[in-house]
Amino acid sequence: MRFSQALINTVREVPADAEIISHQLMLRTGMIKKLAAGIYSYLPLGYRVIRKIERIIRQEMDLAGAQEVYLPVLCPSEIWQESGRWSLYGPELMRLKDRHQREFCLGPTHEEVITDLVRREVRSYRQLPVNLYQIQTKFRDEIRPRFGLMRGREFIMKDAYSFDVDEEGAEISYIKMKETYQNIFSRCGLKFKMVEADTGAIGGSFSHEFMVLAESGEDLIAGCQKCDYGSNIEKAECLAQKGEFSSDAGLWKERESVSTPNLTAVKEVASFLGVNPEQLVKTLFVQADQEIVAVLIRGDYELNEVKLKNLLGAAEITMADKETIETVTGGSMGFSGPVGLKNVRLLADYSVKNLVNFVTGANLKDTHLINVNWERDCPVPAFADLRIVQEGDVCPRCGTALSITRGIEVGHIFKLGTKYSKALKACYLDREGEEKVIVMGCYGIGVGRTMAAAIEQNHDKDGIIWPMPIAPYQVLVLPTDVTDKEIRDTADFIYGQLLAVGIETIIDDRDERPGIKFKDADLLGIPLRITIGRKSLNQGLVEIRIRESGETIRVPKDKYQEKVQELIHKLSNIYIMKLI
């Protein structure tokens, strides 16, 4: 490509509405352009990166035996009603009607469509297992799209679905995808961590997320510093207190009411009473579908709503409002406690199980109770793991301290089991001629998000540093002065030769000052730059500069090609290369 003819507009100033570095750099390099909130056009340079990532995905998926398909984006509501998600998916589903008032949605994910396809195509165990994937634009009416390509309402996703005869087969498919994903993200030049995750709206029994470690990540992940345990914080287990509940009545002190005017926050109450927050029990009221549930948790911990939602099997949970709380407790919000609570289901986090002589609200305005004890003062609640893991909590696998870091979810794999195949009756006949339900898995990758994550991890103050495998071009040829015939001719010659040997090359043939070209070269982040300038040329040399290290290598102008080939090879091979 000739820069002078390419639609590449770089800008010096950072657009005001871009918060994170990848978004800023994509806008400054003119790779993407916003059309509306969460909806972007990909310009030529940006789209080249997308296609490079897609190519890696295709290679690895094909290598894993998956087959590419292309499913409709526009989906009739019927199959969504069959799976039950037409009502469950909520407002995030982009719904529309055709001229006959028939209802449709724009696919946010394709379990229904693929399961419908497979139930029509697959009859026999001989046709299984099969893994089908596609790379397609998805639509989700996100409450809050943000950070450029990180969370869009329209985005490119690779989604794959595996179909197996039984759980055992599904496990093999799952493991295969796990390995494939590791290859894909490694080849994209990403540092990532695979973590356990909640299954959310997709459902299923088990899932892993692929998290790119980055400060700007929207997800928090708990990782063990010693073993390889990692988990999304939504899922991360907090070790249960072992054993049956028992309490030593000999330690119990007499329960008392204490006046705590206007003190509702845990910290305030604790310091007023001269105790640690660990000695307080918070009582939270949650609206779980139609039911109100009281959840008890230690003062210094936070409720994990995902864990609670899963435990209750509720479709939706929200924190109860002030009126509800005051009706249920008969007291004032901020002074709730388990003592004397009636007609409410009581759940408690393990963290409060072994507390003795603890502090709670009194269900009476401006009053707390001290020296509260289970059994004597209120019934022993059901205990469960309901809190959010914290930095320093112990690893549920090995007992070492956990640390919490931020991550960008670029991929997510699920063991679906028979959730969709059962709902849509996707069955096959086994060897004995008996009808069985197909066991499924599904596997997603955010393509645009992967691109953004790559920039988050690979940039410096001057711009992007593309990993060789996903760079829009591998080499940038930069003549410092195109009005100098010898410089121009040498650059053109090198450019032509590189193209001829199949190296993706762009030549900055603009009649601009060298400074501008150097700045743009760094901003665009092409891994290798060949500079042809007067000084070197007088000695018969050209310069090869490595964007990542800043290293410059001078080579005779007729010897540049071997060196470039060698560097491309080296810069590609630092990632796991399993090219066919």
Added chain:
RNA sequence: CGGGGCGUAGCGCAGCCUGGUAGCGCACCGGUUUUGGGAACCGGAUGUCGGAGGUUCAAAUCCUCUCGCCCCGACCA
């Protein structure tokens, strides 16, 4: 949906309080000098001031409504 902020040239912003000819920097076009890390000078083009309504002799500016965008929260693969 709740809270906060912002809409003026392609980008970044000033002007608004106190109504009166719409401005600055970058980018863009032409020219001269320059040419190894975002040059200097001269000249030029570019605006439904987000939209609608109202007040007024007069509205970017005041009032009402509305749309869009960004951030935080709730929510979410």
